Amino acid sequence: MSVADTTPEPTLVVQHVSKSFGSVTAVQDASLSAGAGEVTAIIGDNGAGKSTLIKCVSGVHRSDAGEVCLDGHPVGFASPEEGRARGIETVYQDLALVDDLAVWQNLFLNRERTRGAGPIRFLDRQGMQREAESMLQRLDVDVPSVRERVRRLSGGQRQAVAICRAAGWGSRLVIMDEPTAALGVRETARVEELIRRLRDDGLAVLVISHNFDQVLRLSDRVWIMRQGRVVDGFRTAETSAEELVAAVTGAQRAANQPRGRSQQP
Ligand SMILES: Nc1ncnc2c1ncn2[C@@H]1O[C@H](COP(=O)(O)OP(=O)(O)OP(=O)(O)O)[C@@H](O)[C@H]1O
Ligand SMILES: [Mg+2]
Incomplete structure (x- = not known):
């Protein structure tokens, strides 16, 4: 049975997506899905095509072939802004926070709110600060103040602000590229808690994620990428670290081991 088949109408369905850069095939005929109310992981070695695939979903890249469906409708975003307008938010590795702006300004970046009437409009700073506080509270994120500059936050706090921003705007799908790669144990635990809340x-x-333990702790399903292809998919509860390592490296399964729930043809 395929993983995709067991999810009724997944929020995201990626089918047969390919993307090359010149002579480099980064993603080849990749298919996967991600359902609402679930954490779906993608794992694979460096260069396997994970980041490229999610950029094809979010609108950073245009795929060369294949289809991306959101809530059952084919979408083809020409830019991340278009993806965002349809409810796809991405937290990239570099986070794209502006260090010299306050937390609340980062949360409202490109979504500034104004007040006033007719042509006379002012930035609604207080309104945005209050809303920023409640966005952070809703997800139980602790920062010294929404007026604090992002530069002065810890790595975990910065990651939390970026995730709050991604989750805060009526998103349907939040994509995170290695959200805890740079974090310590406690900060990682907090970010994982935040992901569970979403x-x-x-x-x-x-x-x-590159962290198999994290994938086993956190995800409901996991897709394996190898050399540009999505080669396997598992329900996390039905797999093990050994099976994931074998799938990522392409090691032969022992004859008596059950097959993963592959969606490969
Ligand atoms: N903008 C680009 N231009 C040219 N080649 C690229 C570009 N982006 C990615 N690639 C190539 O595509 C392949 C897949 O890269 P990608 O970044 O998607 O891998 P990844 O699975 O995210 O790896 P990592 O775990 O190291 O982040 C690599 O060979 C990479 O060099
Ligand atoms: Mg990557």
């Missing part, structure tokens, strides 16, 4: 709020969460 899942429990009913969002579809797609997480790229």
Whole structure:
């Protein structure tokens, strides 16, 4: 049975997506899905095509072939802004926070709110600060103040602000590219807690991770990428670290081991 088949109407369905850069085939005929109220992981070695694939979903890249469907409708975003307008938010490895702006300004970046009437409009700073506070509170994120500059936050706090921003705007799908790669144990635990909250709020969460323990702790499903292809998919509860390592490296399965729930043809 395929993983995709067991999810009724997944929020995200990627089918047969390919993307090359010149002579480099980064993603080849990749298919996967991510359901609402679930954490879906993508794992694979360096260069396997994970980041490129999610950029094809979010609108950073245009795929050369294949289809991306959101809530059952084919979408082809020409830019990340278009993806965002349809409810796809991405937290990239570099986070794209502006260090010299305050937390609340980062949360409202490109979404500034104004007040006033007619042509006379002012930035609604206080309104945005209050809303920023409640966005952070809703997800139980602790920062010294929403007026603090992002530069002065810890790595975990910065990651939390970026995730709050991604989750805060009626998103359907939040994609995170290695959200805890740079974090210590305690900060990682907090970010994982935040990811669980998004899942429990009913969002579809797609997480790229190199940390197999994290994937086993956090995800409901996991897709394996190898050399540009999605080669396997598992329900996390039905797999093990050994099976994931074998799938990522392409090691032969022992004859008596059950096959993963592959969606490969
Ligand atoms: N903008 C680009 N231009 C040219 N080649 C690229 C570009 N982006 C990615 N590639 C190539 O595509 C392949 C897949 O890269 P990608 O970044 O998607 O891998 P990844 O699975 O995210 O790896 P990592 O775990 O190291 O982040 C690599 O060979 C990479 O060099
Ligand atoms: Mg990557």
